[in-house]
């Protein structure tokens with residue numbers, strides 16, 4: 001046993017220092033099983049002070065550390081490299097809800113709390129914590145903050161950054177910074193909280209946070225509209241925003257091909273329309289007054305959209321089961337695409353007003369260079385964020401298709417850049433997009449990022465090789 005590990009055991013208890021290959025395995029491979037790294041150990045501190053003690057040991061022995069929450073990240077940010085030099089610091093034992101304040105509308109939680117546990121605790125206190133994503137049963141709030149996760153509620157409530165009022169952080173030197181302030185106004189110098197949010201564990205370790213809570217909606221309505229083009233969907237967005245304001249909480253675009261794949265692989269999930277349309281929008285309203293009020297708003301949106309010829313059909317869910325049915329169509333697209341075969345995913349954003357042009361132009365470029373490739377385009381249109389995924393032409397082998405991955409990424413990401421967009425809207429950079437981002441950020445921006453990293457983590461021990 002090395003002296004470093006011996007001291008880790010002394011700091012947090014031998015039971016929480018995992019070195020056995022079988023015990024460590026789940027922490028070393030990423031969610032999609034694309035990469036397996038190696039580590040000296042997986043460390044599971046139970047308090048911020050224990051976390052700080054481990055970071056100080058890492059400093060003393062020059063051991064790199066990889067913070068890890070639920071390990072559901074999609075850009076290889078939460079797993080170590082293959083050198084075996086690093087330790088994984090898992091937050092699973094930092095899982096207490098420290099306080100809920102229903103007057104301040106905040107809750108203070110530790111970084112390892114699973115997102116679903118936080119949503120449930122908020123609901124039990126009669127409040128809404130609106131962050132929601134498909135990994136919510138496994139991902140942790142520390143991971144959500146460190147990746148500035150998006151999800152389905154961004155249109156109304158913002159990204160995780162907007163849901164956080166304060167942080168407690170263990171610095172790269174092993175000090176505890178308590179910034180758990182719970183203030184909506186605090187202009188007292190540089191916003192350190194915002195530096196750590198979205199830093200993917202490269203500047204320090206988040207150990208706790210103060211989160212914003214909201215009133216629980218009185219009614220939630222879901223509708224599906226059928227239209228010809230993404231531009232029609234944008235007009236529908238303007239109508240819905242004008243008529244519903246903050247009550248519009250979801251606006252998801254799905255192309256016909258997405259739903260053809262869902263119908264093919266999940267035949268029990270059916271479109272509520274007799275005929276197919278090129279595009280669909282799933283629209284959700286959350287109303288703080290009543291179901292009747294929500295119905296009136298939705299009706300007015302659909303009537304105006306039909307009158308203007310923006311949509312040619314609409315279905316409103318009249319029960320929770322029907323609403324779930326409509327959301328199921330959206331939620332099964334990724335699975336249907338995976339069942340169909342290999343695909344190349346892009347998590348991109350462009351200014352909302354340019355989405356129609358982006359899809360038209362980029363679809364054209366891809367067809368020119370990779371004739372027959374099939375576009376699986378869907379996503380959070382209301383946030384300007386698309387899952388712009390490419391499936392191979394019908395008779396091309398997966399191997400031949402994947403050989404073109406770098407070229408396809410280049411076409412898509414160059415186009416995103418020309419449209420003033422981002423090549424990673426939700427998931428971060430990790431190691432997967434670390435090198436590619438250099439093509440799209442200016443030297444000034446990259447140099448500012450490096451300066452911050454150097455200032456906060458001069459030894460380069462915090463999640464090395466990620467982001468920069």
Ligand SMILES: Cc1cc2nc3c(=O)[nH]c(=O)nc-3n(C[C@H](O)[C@H](O)[C@H](O)COP(=O)(O)OP(=O)(O)OC[C@H]3O[C@@H](n4cnc5c(N)ncnc54)[C@H](O)[C@@H]3O)c2cc1C
Nearest residue numbers: 069070071072073077140142143144146149150151201206
């Ligand atoms: C099925 C599925 C659906 C998803 N849907 C979405 C979606 O809609 N929107 C979206 O944004 N993401 C989505 N994701 C990606 C992922 O769930 C999010 O990135 C999530 O926020 C990661 O949380 P985690 O606890 O699993 O973090 P991890 O995967 O463990 O870590 C992610 C990054 O954060 C760092 N980190 C983790 N905890 C800490 C901490 N306490 N302090 C400092 N750094 C830390 C890690 O080092 C790593 O760089 C999805 C993933 C899956 C598998």
